[in-house]
Amino acid sequence: MDRRLWASAALNVVITLAELVGGLLSGSLALLSDAAHNFSDVAAVALALWARRLSRRPPTPHHTYGFKRAEVLAALANAVLLIGVSVVIAREALERLLYPTPVQQGLMLAVALVALAANVGSVLLLRRHEKDDVNVRSAFLHMAQDALASLAVVAAALLAHTPVGLYVDPAAALIVVFAVLRSGLSLVWETLSTLLEGAPPDVSLEALLDDVTTAFPGATLHHLHFWQNGPGQRLLTAHVVVSEALDGRAIECLFAEIKVFLHDRWGVAHATLEPEVTGCGETKILASWDEERSP
Template identity: 40%
Template sequence: MGAGHSHGPKIDAGASPEARQARERAVAIAAVLTGGFMFAEVAGGLVSGSLALLADAGHMLTDFASLVLAWLAFRLARRPSDWRRTYGFDRFSVLAAFVNGVSLFAIAAWIVFEAFHRLGEPGEVLGGLMLWVALGGLAVNLLSFWVLSRVEEDDLNVRAAALHVAGDLLGSVAALGASLVIIFTGWTPIDPILSVLVALLILRSAWSVVRESGHILLEGAPAGFDGRAVAADLVAAVPGVAQADHIHAWSITEARPMATLEVELAPGHAPDPVRRAVKARLAERFDVGHATVEVRPPAGSGEEQHEHDHAHGDHAEVLGQ
């Protein structure tokens, strides 16, 4: 019986150092733009009395946090794995995403609570100031999105950051729309109403982030990976595989799936070619580039009985120590 171990690439393994630096730099620029304007939007919301601006500032705060965490993930990914962290630091980005998602729930809850309070006790909103601040936020978000879209390609980290900024664009549009309604009609309830819509957008993003990151942290199977389908496929597609079982799959990050499994040889096949073929099939058909495959002899063979007795002997010896 033998075991094989295959190391798959990290998320960014195929990118050149220049490309990785460009992505890291783009995320840093977007974080500075978003974080800098967030303070201006908070000040504008407090002075103008606009909840929509404050809601958008809250959304920008979560975007700023996600951009900083994305930047930190790039920085930490440079560090090599060691004996204590054999998978390196890629999982940090998943943990950061989970924390960021939970914080989104708290911010959305505050926005909804404040909106109902404002609807019951409407206050004055300075539509003109609100309009200029909303326009500034829209410009900053458009610039940030443009910077990120230039280097997005297939990098999940940058793609997630770009999606956050795209969501914030909607918040800026909502604040802009509310300011125009207030300027031309004086109807201030539009401000808390649109802020609730922004909160709902935040909750939708938050639920998606928490669900996906929590699934990875709980060692759930990668998306689209069904152990039953994998077992049937290996038996049908790989010559020499009589049975596949004890299949376990999880992910370090969304782009780094892992798997362990056992395969039973068909009579007349050697273990090493079958092991290599199984790994190749897992990578090609199921996008699992990091797999540990253990091969056992055909059922009913004398070699299988020898392996069984040897394993039980080792177990008894350990228990007797």
Template identity: 40%
Template sequence: MENHEHNNDRRLHHHDHHHHHSHLETGTVNGLNLVLTMLLNLLITVAEIAGGLLAGSLSLVSDALHNLSDAAAVAISLAALRFSRREATLEKTFGFQRLEILAALFNSAVLIAISLLLFKESATRLLHPQAINSSMMMVVGALGLLANTLAALLLRRDAGKSLNVRSSYLHLFSDALSSVAVVAGGIAIYFWQITWIDPLLTILIGLYVINESYEIVADTVQILMEGTPKGIKLEEIYTSIKSLPGIRDLHHVHVWQLGERQINFEGHIDLEQDISISESEKLRRQVEALLRDKFGIEHIMLQMEYEGCTGRGLLSCII
């Protein structure tokens, strides 16, 4: 028989346990900080595009495009966070938690795409250097640095609570670094007329952003592919459950991550004896307590059976 987690025994334990296997903290993200961050990025985008075109600085324009993607990323993050808290429906029984994961994947993929496009323009600039107004480049770059630093500080605390907000924070942090590079490049051009440093900085900034964004892309793809969550070792779970008295085997196991913090587990428990339903309930509660306390898994569905599968494997069940 199938037993879902929503029973009184599980509710007694749910309030005081956190998923220690998740690499993100639990908590509520501050929506006001997201709004302020978005407005800051829109303002600096306008300033940097105007300044970049007037100064002839590609690195300023690249910084502006990153800031524009930041504003979009934060807007998507805000929308995704709000939708993800909605209750499950008959059409979407798991609710909307995956929206945060999709948003994080989209944000990071866009940032990688922008960096690749700027590589092409940077190569052109390296072959054909252009005159640059270094004074304007430094002033606008300094303004961008100030705005990006402030925006990053606004999201720093919440970056540990949401993979989606973490991707937005990464946007802002990388932009703050690129603003430092822009200011340094402006100084080099002003004193030594090294115009090729502008496209070179653009390439270096892009490489950094791609490297950092790849980790988020990998994490989100792993969740969307319903891969085994980080920190969960199926062999250890198998050994621990089989060691419980009265249990012969564990098979047909699936472990996946619905959102950022919710880990789901389902499996078939083969009993050593053909016992009553009330006795099997005691064993089921023991298995749930083990999964909850040792492995940090809260959302559990177990099927208790006696010689129910003729061909068994940890990941399979042949009736």
């Protein structure tokens, strides 16, 4: 899969260079904004590949979780970059709306068409593996959005010589920037949630508890923690009250079943369960830090 991501990055380098030169020569801000956007895409893919390599390194005595969080940090850095680029271009576009500058239509259209073709190529490249991997899926969605942005630039080029032509170029730039800003902000939100030990966004803790309680009526969970180390690596810890009648071996069997259940139905890669018979005094689902400090 990495090879496809590399190929998509290489395509993006070509688009970026073509749009940068074409944008400067034709005076089209829409092209330049798309160039900046595609450049940030290259950075994103390079960052993702580097982070993925790092995240595959096994845990060490000092980093017992391994390096999965590197992917989250890389995504956050990328999002900040995207937002920075968007703000610069949006400012320029607003200025152009006030003081319109003519663009060179032929060159702009040619480059925009090349960019559109390359973006569509990228989409096709990533489409086949779209469902396998959340990173590839997000890259795919992103490329699809890029193809739409390129289409907007093509439309702006076609309209360049109409009476509204002077305003279409910065307007298209704003549309491109708006899309980038939106994905940048949602990426910041998502990564910050992970860094704040948030539960996976698509999971409701109540639903998970209901599910476990229904499947294992003999086990009552409290003091639950549920978080993710990085994309696709979910962790859970809980206290579990079990019947006094169970011996150690029976508890081990029960917990093994619960762990398989959590893995298969809720994607929990790493569950740590603490058995209790009389109970630790806590009954709430969520732990409170004060209680945790006492023995």
